[in-house]
Amino acid sequence: MDSGQRNDLPPSLREIRTGFQQFLQEPSSTSRKRNPLMTIERTTTKRRMVGESTGLSVGGNTDPLVHLETPVVANRKLTRSFLTKASPSPGGLPALLSTPGENTDIRELRLQLSKAKYEASRAQSELEHERLTHESERLEWEKTLKEHTLRLDRLEKDRRFLFEKEKEASEKYFQAENEMQTLKDDYEKRIHQVREQATEWLEQYQADAAKQDENGAQAQIEAWRDRVAGYEKTVAQLQDQLEERAISNEETLKSCLQAQNRANQLEQELAGLRAGQHREHELGSLSGELKHQVGYIKTLESKIRGLQQELESYESRHENYELLQEKNSELEQRVRLLEPLRDELTTLETEITQMREEKAQWQSSLQNILDVNKGEPDGPQSENLDPSTLTPLRLTDIAIQQRREIAALYEQMGTLRADASGTHVEVRDLQQQLSTAQSRVTQLEQQHSRDKRTLQRLEKLRVLAQRETEFLREQLKSYDMEELSFADDGPHDKVKSQRIAELEQLVQEYRDQVVRLNEQLTQRPTPAESTGQLVPHGVLEDQSDANVSAQLAQDNEALRREQTRLQQLLDKQERELTLLEHRVGLGDYNPRTTRVLQLAENPTSQAYAIRETTLQNLRLENEQLREQLTQSKSPGVGESGPTPSLPSQTVQNLLADHKAMQHQVEEKEKRMRRLKEGWRAKAQEMREAVYSLLGYRVDFLENGRVRLTSMYSEAADHSFIFTSSQNDSGTLELVGGGNAGYVRSLDHLIKFWVVGRGSIPAFLATVTLELFDKTTAMMPPGHHVGWRGRDEMSESMTMSLATTTPSTQEHDGTAPNGSTS
Amino acid sequence: MLISTDDALQAYLKQILAQLESWLMAGQISKLIMAINSKETRETIERWQFDIHVVDTKDENGGGAPPPPKSEKAIHAEIAAIIRQITASVTFLPMLEEKCTFNILVYADNNAEVPTTWIDSDPHYIKKNSEQVKLRSFSTDVHKVDALVAYRLENEL
Numbered sequence: 001m002d003s004g005q006r007n008d009l010p011p012s013l014r015e016i017r018t019g020f021q022q023f024l025q026e027p028s029s030t031s032r033k034r035n036p037l038m039t040i041e042r043t044t045t046k047r048r049m050v051g052e053s054t055g056l057s058v059g060g061n062t063d064p065l066v067h068l069e070t071p072v073v074a075n076r077k078l079t080r081s082f083l084t085k086a087s088p089s090p091g092g093l094p095a096l097l098s099t100p101g102e103n104t105d106i107r108e109l110r111l112q113l114s115k116a117k118y119e120a121s122r123a124q125s126e127l128e129h130e131r132l133t134h135e136s137e138r139l140e141w142e143k144t145l146k147e148h149t150l151r152l153d154r155l156e157k158d159r160r161f162l163f164e165k166e167k168e169a170s171e172k173y174f175q176a177e178n179e180m181q182t183l184k185d186d187y188e189k190r191i192h193q194v195r196e197q198a199t200e201w202l203e204q205y206q207a208d209a210a211k212q213d214e215n216g217a218q219a220q221i222e223a224w225r226d227r228v229a230g231y232e233k234t235v236a237q238l239q240d241q242l243e244e245r246a247i248s249n250e251e252t253l254k255s256c257l258q259a260q261n262r263a264n265q266l267e268q269e270l271a272g273l274r275a276g277q278h279r280e281h282e283l284g285s286l287s288g289e290l291k292h293q294v295g296y297i298k299t300l301e302s303k304i305r306g307l308q309q310e311l312e313s314y315e316s317r318h319e320n321y322e323l324l325q326e327k328n329s330e331l332e333q334r335v336r337l338l339e340p341l342r343d344e345l346t347t348l349e350t351e352i353t354q355m356r357e358e359k360a361q362w363q364s365s366l367q368n369i370l371d372v373n374k375g376e377p378d379g380p381q382s383e384n385l386d387p388s389t390l391t392p393l394r395l396t397d398i399a400i401q402q403r404r405e406i407a408a409l410y411e412q413m414g415t416l417r418a419d420a421s422g423t424h425v426e427v428r429d430l431q432q433q434l435s436t437a438q439s440r441v442t443q444l445e446q447q448h449s450r451d452k453r454t455l456q457r458l459e460k461l462r463v464l465a466q467r468e469t470e471f472l473r474e475q476l477k478s479y480d481m482e483e484l485s486f487a488d489d490g491p492h493d494k495v496k497s498q499r500i501a502e503l504e505q506l507v508q509e510y511r512d513q514v515v516r517l518n519e520q521l522t523q524r525p526t527p528a529e530s531t532g533q534l535v536p537h538g539v540l541e542d543q544s545d546a547n548v549s550a551q552l553a554q555d556n557e558a559l560r561r562e563q564t565r566l567q568q569l570l571d572k573q574e575r576e577l578t579l580l581e582h583r584v585g586l587g588d589y590n591p592r593t594t595r596v597l598q599l600a601e602n603p604t605s606q607a608y609a610i611r612e613t614t615l616q617n618l619r620l621e622n623e624q625l626r627e628q629l630t631q632s633k634s635p636g637v638g639e640s641g642p643t644p645s646l647p648s649q650t651v652q653n654l655l656a657d658h659k660a661m662q663h664q665v666e667e668k669e670k671r672m673r674r675l676k677e678g679w680r681a682k683a684q685e686m687r688e689a690v691y692s693l694l695g696y697r698v699d700f701l702e703n704g705r706v707r708l709t710s711m712y713s714e715a716a717d718h719s720f721i722f723t724s725s726q727n728d729s730g731t732l733e734l735v736g737g738g739n740a741g742y743v744r745s746l747d748h749l750i751k752f753w754v755v756g757r758g759s760i761p762a763f764l765a766t767v768t769l770e771l772f773d774k775t776t777a778m779m780p781p782g783h784h785v786g787w788r789g790r791d792e793m794s795e796s797m798t799m800s801l802a803t804t805t806p807s808t809q810e811h812d813g814t815a816p817n818g819s820t821s
Numbered sequence: 822m823l824i825s826t827d828d829a830l831q832a833y834l835k836q837i838l839a840q841l842e843s844w845l846m847a848g849q850i851s852k853l854i855m856a857i858n859s860k861e862t863r864e865t866i867e868r869w870q871f872d873i874h875v876v877d878t879k880d881e882n883g884g885g886a887p888p889p890p891k892s893e894k895a896i897h898a899e900i901a902a903i904i905r906q907i908t909a910s911v912t913f914l915p916m917l918e919e920k921c922t923f924n925i926l927v928y929a930d931n932n933a934e935v936p937t938t939w940i941d942s943d944p945h946y947i948k949k950n951s952e953q954v955k956l957r958s959f960s961t962d963v964h965k966v967d968a969l970v971a972y973r974l975e976n977e978l
Contacts, residue, residue, distance in 0.1 A: 585953035585971050587854060587868060587944045589928055594851055597927045597935060598942035599837060603830075604858050604924040611860075 131282065134273070138286055141266070145293055148259065152300055155252060159307060166245070166314065173324055180331045187338045194345045201348045205355075220347055221340040228336020235329045242325065246318050253311050256304040263297040270294075362392060369395075458518055465514050472507060476500065617656070621649040695768045705735070708764070712771035718742045722760075734760060837925055840936065844929055845964065848875040852928030856945040860920040864973070865945045867914065869907075872967040876960075890962050899959030903968055906956050913954070915975050950974045 270290045483496055589596065598605075624647030691697050695711040701721070709719040717739040724733075734754055736743055743750075746767065753763035825831060844850040850873055857867040926942055929935070956968035 582953065584872075585870065585955075585969050586946050586951060587852075587870060587971070588946075589852070589944060593931055594928050595931055595933075596942050596944045597929055597939045598924055599833070599840075600938055600940045601833070601836075602924045603833070604856075604863075604922040607860050607922040608863065 134282070134286070137273070138289065141270075141293070142289070145296070149296075149300070152259075152303065155255070156303075156307070159252065159310065162245070162249070163310070163314070166317065170317070170321065173321065173328075177324065177328065180328065184331055184334065187335060191338050191341065194342055198341065198345050198348065201345070201352055205348060205352060216351075217344045217347055220343045224336065224340025224343055227339060228333065231332045231336055232329070235325065235332055239322070239325055242318060242321055246315065249311050249314050249318075253308055256307060260301055260304060263301065267294055267297070366395070454522060458521065461514070461518065465511070469507070472503075476503075617649065617653055621647060621653055624649045694764075696764060710768055710771050712768065712775045714771070714774065715739065715742070720764075734763075836938070837927075840939065841927070844927065844933060845873070845875065847933070849930040849933035850875070850927060851930070852926075854926040854928070854945065856924045856926060857917070857921050858924060858945070860922055862919075865947050866917060866921065866973050868945060868947055868971040870969045870971065872969065874965040874967070876962070876964055891960070896959065896961050899957070903957050903959055903966075907968070907970075910954070910956070910970060914970070914972055947971055947973050 267290075270293075273286075479496065479500065628647055687698055691711065696708040697711070699707040699709070701707055704724045706722045706724075707719050708722065709716075713719065719739075720743070721735045722733060723735045734750065749763060749766055753759055753766060825834075841850070841853070853871045853873060855869040856865045857869075858865050924942075924945065926945060927939075950973055951971050952974050953969060953971040956970060958965060958967040960966065
């Protein structure tokens with residue numbers, strides 16, 4: 001509601017202000033602008049009337065004089081004079097102005113008269129103009145007055161509205177004050193209670209709780225403070241609103257005063273205007289109206305005064321209001337102080353309950369622990385634990401102590417584990433060693449068993465050897481016995497002793513050999529297994545070996561014989577093979593299985609057939625000739641007459657020959673024709689090429705002469721004739737021209753190029769260039785001469801060819817004929 | 822390599838080759854011979870012999886997997902080698918100083934089908950003083966060809 005009021009007020013004031021400004025400005029600017037227009041409109045209507053009455057069309061003439069013409073002085077003369085002035089052309093109305101020399105005075109007078117009349121009319125119009133301006137001013141004034149009254153009404157309405165609002169505000173304020181008072185009382189009471197409680201709680205709390213709770217309380221207190229700040233803000237806003245209202249009241253007062261001032265000014269102006277006005281009746285009415293207006297303004301002023309008084313009363317009220325606001329703010333501050341305390345109280349209460357619950361839990365849990373500990377009397381802290389003495393601190397101490405013990409135990413365990421791992425490693429090493437040792441043991445055992453076996457074998461061998469020695473000794477004994485029995489034989493003694501010694505030596509050798517064999521055996525334990533069995537049968541084997549060798553030798557002999565036989569066979573076979581191969585190479589075949597075939601129409605047979613026929617023919621001829629001979633030799637017939645000397649067969653043979661020759665000739669002619677055609681085509685091509693490239697048509701004449709006609713020659717007989725030099729090697733000499741005059745005209749060129757420089761090509765080129773210049777001099781520049789020339793060339797080429805072909809044919813035809821003949 | 826442009830010769834060869842193909846496919850041919858004869862004496866001067874061994878595909882008694890088919894490139898290479906040898910044989914073959922003709926003979930099976938255009942012929946032996954040189958051979962999947970040239974030596978004896 002307050003903001004709406006504020007928005008409403010300034011526009012109204014503005015309207016008032018703008019209205020006054022318009023009121024002050026309009027008489028000076030807008031009204032004066034409008035009045036001349038009105039006059040112009042009027043004059044134009046008059047002029048139209050004049051035009052209609054006189055019957056003369058003024059048309060688009062905008063001369064100012066036309067405007068000033070009045071209906072009162074619209075006589076003929078004037079119009080005539082006007083017309084003369086309006087249209088200064090000499091051919092306008094010459095009949096109306098009869099004698100110029102006589103009427104000069106009259107004309108001047110007329111002019112003077114018209115001038116006077118013009119001045120009078122001008123004065124009148126000015127007067128009218130002024131009157132009109134005053135009238136319009138008056139109307140404007142009335143309008144502004146009406147607007148003003150309307151605005152005043154609006155202002156009054158606004159004021160009333162404001163007054164009501166203020167009343168409401170004050171009522172509200174009173175109510176608020178009362179509420180505040182009651183609230184204050186309540187709060188004070190409650191604060192007292194709370195404080196008491198708080199002191200109690202605080203005491204309790206400080207005894208039990210930790211410092212953390214205080215922080216929470218402080219936060220709450222801050223929240224309370226924030227709220228108080230919010231209240232302060234609202235109070236400040238209210239104060240601002242009050243101030244604004246006061247300001248607005250002042251503004252309305254100011255505007256009223258301004259309005260009064262303007263009214264006064266207007267009065268003064270009106271008085272001034274009244275003094276300036278001349279016309280009595282109009283002015284009288286105007287002054288009457290003005291007086292009426294002045295009276296009205298006075299009533300307005302009185303009203304404004306009343307409003308001012310009201311404003312003053314409002315201001316006094318406003319002061320009261322401000323005082324009340326101050327009180328209110330004080331009370332709010334107090335409330336702000338109280339509210340955090342209340343919140344703090346509630347939080348403290350809740351915290352205390354929590355603490356108590358916690359304590360109860362602690363105690364119950366401790367009791368439980370104690371009960372458990374009592375069950376185990378060995379517990380290290382059992383004697384220290386009493387439910388009464390147990391506090392959390394003590395418990396934590398106990399817990400720390402126990403943790404330390406646990407840590408110590410852990411350390412011990414760690415060291416033990418390390419030891420265990422060390423021992424594990426050792427055990428593993430030992431196991432590995434054991435396994436290696438076992439493997440070695442097995443190896444050794446194997447070796448041992450092998451050794452054993454060899455040992456056994458050796459043992460057997462030894463036993464065998466011993467037996468042999470025993471056997472030998474017995475033999476010796478027998479010898480001894482023999483010796484004894486033949487003791488008488490003296491010479492035998494020595495011999496026997498010698499023999500014994502030899503035998504002993506043999507035995508010794510044998511033993512040595514045995515030992516050596518044993519050594520060898522021990523050195524080679526693996527093959528001993530295989531040889532061990534053979535060794536005892538050594539003697540037997542020796543015997544069988546001999547048999548086998550003999551047998552083998554026999555076999556060998558047989559085989560060798562076989563081999564030689566086979567070798568011989570092979571050689572024979574190979575010889576046969578080569579022979580056969582040769583035969584095959586020759587083309588031999590088995591007529592039973594294969595047959596040799598040939599195509600009936602083969603070249604060999606054809607050749608042979610030809611030969612055969614010729615041979616037969618010749619044979620026949622020969623016989624016939626022989627017959628003829630015998631006939632000729634026989635007398636009578638040969639001399640009788642010249643009977644056909646040639647036999648029919650010879651004639652036939654000759655005819656056949658003739659035919660063959662004819663055939664050959666035909667073939668050759670055909671070839672010649674083809675060659676000629678080819679040459680002709682080539683020659684034509686050559687000529688054409690020469691003509692297009694070098695610009696000269698080359699015609700071969702008889703006697704080896706050559707005629708050259710330029711492409712650009714002016715006349716058909718403008719040509720050069722060359723003749724080949726003596727040895728027909730292709731070099732040419734300039735002999736003359738088709739037209740002697742023409743050649744003479746080129747004498748200087750011939751002298752310069754042919755005689756002087758010895759160059760026919762250069763001479764021809766210069767001639768070509770000159771002719772080209774001559775023939776193309778008549779041509780328009782840009783015309784492509786080359787193409788035209790070519791077209792002409794082709795035409796002329798065909799013409800020339802048509803003319804020259806018979807001669808060339810003749811030329812070509814003579815040579816082969818000559819050669820053939 | 823030289824290729825003949827004589828139409829008559831080409832027609833002749835074409836006829837022979839067409840017949841040869843049928844015989845080859847039937848496996849009824851054992852030799853193909855080109856004999857060069859003297860026009861004058863009708864003696865055979867050179868005798869180019871190509872032994873054809875047709876591989877009997879129906880023969881299963883041999884056992885074992887048949888050898889893998891030869892690549893065309895390898896066959897061409899073998900043929901090229903033979904042709905090379907034949908052209909090189911100009912160096913040792915005696916010069917042909919007289920006018921000669923040639924004839925192509927076929928050694929066919931007795932029971933082979935013979936068209937009427939073919940007639941029996943003598944084997945065109947080189948009668949005296951013959952010499953022979955074995956040339957390379959080539960083989961395809963179907964047949965194996967051994968080449969051999971026999972020729973009459975100059976009159977040295």
